[in-house]
Amino acid sequence: MRKTIAAVAVGVSWFAWTVARVGATQWPGTNQASEAFHIDSPYPMAKKQLQRAIAGAARRLSRGDCQTIFRDFLDDSRQPLDARLDALHQSATEHLFALRFVDSRDASPCRADRHIIAFTERGSYVVYICGARFESEFVHDSVTSEVVIIHELLHSLGLGENPPTESEITHQIFARCAA
Numbered sequence: 001m002r003k004t005i006a007a008v009a010v011g012v013s014w015f016a017w018t019v020a021r022v023g024a025t026q027w028p029g030t031n032q033a034s035e036a037f038h039i040d041s042p043y044p045m046a047k048k049q050l051q052r053a054i055a056g057a058a059r060r061l062s063r064g065d066c067q068t069i070f071r072d073f074l075d076d077s078r079q080p081l082d083a084r085l086d087a088l089h090q091s092a093t094e095h096l097f098a099l100r101f102v103d104s105r106d107a108s109p110c111r112a113d114r115h116i117i118a119f120t121e122r123g124s125y126v127v128y129i130c131g132a133r134f135e136s137e138f139v140h141d142s143v144t145s146e147v148v149i150i151h152e153l154l155h156s157l158g159l160g161e162n163p164p165t166e167s168e169i170t171h172q173i174f175a176r177c178a179a
């Protein structure tokens, strides 16, 4: 997802960097295993902000009005994304907890385009975060940081791009989930 609206999904096979493996992260204040997120970042501030954003996205995704987003968009087999969740036997939040968020601030897409915040491949369980940018852009904007997480989650469920455009996806997430 780009800073203002758009996002990009790119192939990841040519990334040569490595990222410190920090392992599953427990959200403070809960001991429920289902609320453990997978965040790989050696940077404490970025990690903390990602934890907040993912937790906030989970809270939004638990609401019925936000869940209608999964009927708004189709995967490449023209099935709504909630059918994909059904096939995976996952709720939206369970799918979110299954994703791995990797701080990839030195990756080519982050370096090449200063508007890119996060990227993934369609259907992938790995979401790459331009960690430094994520950290600085969203210090005072938790809502947008949570929308970024939901945006990438839709791609992980099979949503492609163009159509719909990145801004169409993001605007729809705001409409359904940002109240």
Ligand SMILES: [Zn+2]
Pocket (backbone or CB within 6 Å): 001, 006, 007, 008, 009, 151, 155, 161, 166, 169
């Ligand atoms: Zn996108």
